């Protein structure tokens with residue numbers, strides 16, 4: 001297990017809470033990890049996407065403390081740009097430019113790099129995925145899996161210390177999933193992968209189970225995923241599905 005007791009631990013959440021209209025969506029989440037591939041598993045409505053948005057500094061916790069690499073990513077937006085990147089489920093929600101190079105250049109420019117530095121960053125990330133020939137390609141001509149890769153390259157061009165993946169395989173067919181999984185496997189950046197699907201998380205180093213806004217278990221996937229799957233099957237066998245949303 002990758003214990004980290006210091007303030008410098010890669011991800012450190014202490015008694016984190018997030019409420020909407022007085023209702024807790026996340027409640028007392030304490031999570032410390034410096035594992036390289038961190039997983040968060042949880043069923044629909046357990047608070048996973050809210051956790052992803054908090055980790056990316058997009059929303060502020062209503063209680064507790066959140067530090068990524070020792071930094072407060074909500075209050076310090078500049079630190080957030082250097083510290084954490086998030087890959088959204090749908091590339092269409094992320095892509096804003098018509099061509100690949102422009103899309104990848106946006107983040108480094110936001111970080112204050114000049115045009116020459118940015119062009120070097122764009123080339124370097126394209127080269128690392130053997131996609132230099134995509135530079136001037138119109139994004140609209142790319143497949144869904146290729147668009148995911150553009151988004152990933154755009155985030156990686158900012159050189160974040162942590163990349164958050166919120167259900168990255170949702171809605172993808174098998175070839176596209178495999179393609180994206182291959183790209184994810186290649187990257188060196190620390191990953192926090194969020195999913196409701198146990199098979200997505202088998203290769204994580206450390207896993208956290210989120211249920212109704214709380215961490216109910218943590219450990220290695222081999223120990224935790226069978227318990228999670230058994231519980232999901234048990235819940236699925238209950239008649240009143242409405243009760244499940246709790």
Ligand SMILES: Nc1ncnc2c1ncn2[C@@H]1O[C@H](COP(=O)(O)OP(=O)(O)OP(=O)(O)O)[C@@H](O)[C@H]1O
Pocket residue numbers: 020025042043044045046047048049050051196
């Ligand atoms: N801004 C908001 N306003 C109202 N309700 C919210 C808000 N944000 C989250 N919630 C509620 O909090 C709960 C958790 O939502 P969240 O999207 O974080 O869960 P999730 O685990 O990602 O779910 P799913 O797997 O279905 O995407 C849900 O019941 C959701 O409706």
